[in-house]
Amino acid sequence: MSFPRFAGVRFPRVRRPWRLAAEAAALLTAVVVAFPLYWMVLSAVKPAGEVQSEHPRPWTSEPSLDAFRRVFGQQDFARYFLNSLLVAGTVVVVSAVVAFLAATAVTRFRFRFRTTLLVMFLVAQMVPVEALTIPLFFLLRDAGQTVPGIGLNTLGSLILPHIAFSLPFAIWMLRGFVRAVPEALEEAAYLDGASRARFLWQILFPLVFPGLVATSVFSFISTWNDFLFAKSFIVSATENSTLPMALLVFFKDEGNDWGGIMAASTVMTVPVLVFFVLVQRRLVSGLGGAVKD
Amino acid sequence: MRTRGKAVRTRAGAAAARPRSRWTPWLYLAPALVLIGGLLVYPVYELGLISFLEYTQAQVSGGRPTSFQGFGNYAALFGDAQFREVLVTTVVFAAACVLSTLAVGCALAVLLTRVRALPRLALMAAALGAWATPAVTGSTVWLFLFDPDFGPVDKALAWLGLSGFEGYAWTYDRYSAFALVLLEVVWCSFPFVMVTVYAGIRAIPREVLEAAALDGASQWRVWRGVMAPMLRPILVVVTIQSVIWDFKVFTQIYVMTNGGGVAGQNLTLNVYAYQKAFASSQYSLGSAIGVVMLLILLAVTLGYLRLLRRQGEEI
Numbered sequence: 001m002s003f004p005r006f007a008g009v010r011f012p013r014v015r016r017p018w019r020l021a022a023e024a025a026a027l028l029t030a031v032v033v034a035f036p037l038y039w040m041v042l043s044a045v046k047p048a049g050e051v052q053s054e055h056p057r058p059w060t061s062e063p064s065l066d067a068f069r070r071v072f073g074q075q076d077f078a079r080y081f082l083n084s085l086l087v088a089g090t091v092v093v094v095s096a097v098v099a100f101l102a103a104t105a106v107t108r109f110r111f112r113f114r115t116t117l118l119v120m121f122l123v124a125q126m127v128p129v130e131a132l133t134i135p136l137f138f139l140l141r142d143a144g145q146t147v148p149g150i151g152l153n154t155l156g157s158l159i160l161p162h163i164a165f166s167l168p169f170a171i172w173m174l175r176g177f178v179r180a181v182p183e184a185l186e187e188a189a190y191l192d193g194a195s196r197a198r199f200l201w202q203i204l205f206p207l208v209f210p211g212l213v214a215t216s217v218f219s220f221i222s223t224w225n226d227f228l229f230a231k232s233f234i235v236s237a238t239e240n241s242t243l244p245m246a247l248l249v250f251f252k253d254e255g256n257d258w259g260g261i262m263a264a265s266t267v268m269t270v271p272v273l274v275f276f277v278l279v280q281r282r283l284v285s286g287l288g289g290a291v292k293d
Numbered sequence: 294m295r296t297r298g299k300a301v302r303t304r305a306g307a308a309a310a311r312p313r314s315r316w317t318p319w320l321y322l323a324p325a326l327v328l329i330g331g332l333l334v335y336p337v338y339e340l341g342l343i344s345f346l347e348y349t350q351a352q353v354s355g356g357r358p359t360s361f362q363g364f365g366n367y368a369a370l371f372g373d374a375q376f377r378e379v380l381v382t383t384v385v386f387a388a389a390c391v392l393s394t395l396a397v398g399c400a401l402a403v404l405l406t407r408v409r410a411l412p413r414l415a416l417m418a419a420a421l422g423a424w425a426t427p428a429v430t431g432s433t434v435w436l437f438l439f440d441p442d443f444g445p446v447d448k449a450l451a452w453l454g455l456s457g458f459e460g461y462a463w464t465y466d467r468y469s470a471f472a473l474v475l476l477e478v479v480w481c482s483f484p485f486v487m488v489t490v491y492a493g494i495r496a497i498p499r500e501v502l503e504a505a506a507l508d509g510a511s512q513w514r515v516w517r518g519v520m521a522p523m524l525r526p527i528l529v530v531v532t533i534q535s536v537i538w539d540f541k542v543f544t545q546i547y548v549m550t551n552g553g554g555v556a557g558q559n560l561t562l563n564v565y566a567y568q569k570a571f572a573s574s575q576y577s578l579g580s581a582i583g584v585v586m587l588l589i590l591l592a593v594t595l596g597y598l599r600l601l602r603r604q605g606e607e608i
Binding site: 033058273 | 440
């Protein structure tokens, strides 16, 4: 066989030309994959004339923050940003705590309907959120009549559904992390006279925390990125809109303000990137754990 | 540890001391079940209910009473040529997305195992960046890249000597618009496949591969006989996840083709349901489309569960 041996992959004896070709391919792919993000940031800092130019250049000689000024000068943009942060933050914290409790229940206890519940959590993950927009719309409208904080046009109407939708996956993924904490530790804690609550919050919770962080990325991202709920549930109270809505303002019939769109896109992407970089190591191991189960 | 505390207890004593209540797990589950029940299970029930009613703007505003339609909405849907076309389009588009994503993700995962640390780090970092990009911003950026007037892609293609790409408007033609959306979807979803499969390959014990190599197995035999079987559970997971995600693509279509393309040529089920419900106030038709989607995805998930069970995995 003339091609390189698969098994040689992790051995030092990969044939040199093949490895160089592979590395060139990897670097080229990295450039292609990163290019859209590079172009986004580049277009955000280009002066307006250069963005809307017939001859786009992959660099700029005079970077400017004009586009960002336009974005933040846009009415309420800062407010949209804070709304997005508030919604995503609340969802992450609440769903982490609720999922932690549920994951503990399904891994540390044996009870009737346990398997049924687990299958339900799995099935719930595939429910198309988009299809549920219609009933949720009416549900939130009616709920708003009795509990004003969660009706249409409020931030609560975005927070509550996102918590519910992020829970099944979070529980499913956290199981591996909770299971990894040895039973002996639990026994020892009770021997020392710890109560169940004390074990739960002072011993188990800190140990599972890395897993919680990995899981949170998913609830954070799905909430932060949400476009549909924000579009459907915030009907008229624009002061409660979130970032994706603010982004679409720059699309205009008479010609899109690409500089503004790219600057707003950058502002919206950066928090997720930061979150990702912070947790990426745990994320990979967390996925490994979730897959292994 | 046992000597500390109030008393030296025996092991049996410890087990007895462990506060075991029949209701404790349900107590822990309660918040999750309330939230999921109220905001996921109940809406699914309501979705089904609305799909059997006549529910339009008149009923919403209370102008006319709701009336039971039986399978009337479904009959109307399947009698509608546009719906049938959108259904087929959605399946074909999702299949194309899944296959492309898996092919790119797996190929790059294998590539990652054969390079040294620096190129690996570069590719991983780029992939994480694409993964982290929100669907809305990913869509706007790709739209800008392919913009006929100001985008670099058309210019680069024309510069390469490909005629017909000078000022080519990708979103006007049905197929090139779908191709553009597909590129964006693959770009933002291959990293999940790549990272997961890469982790799976790394988890294969070295000795197994060494033994196969010593036995003189060809690269293809090693892949077929050793790696593929060991990676199968992971491949099943990423395939199912991809099917579920790509079948539900909404934001990309909505943003890139401006709500479903010229004359609805780029509609998929999700966007179609949304347009029916919120643009033309035909909530019951929109719900019926939602139910059809739900049933298709349910079939996929049940197939997945059967596969898991056949592999003898305990949940």
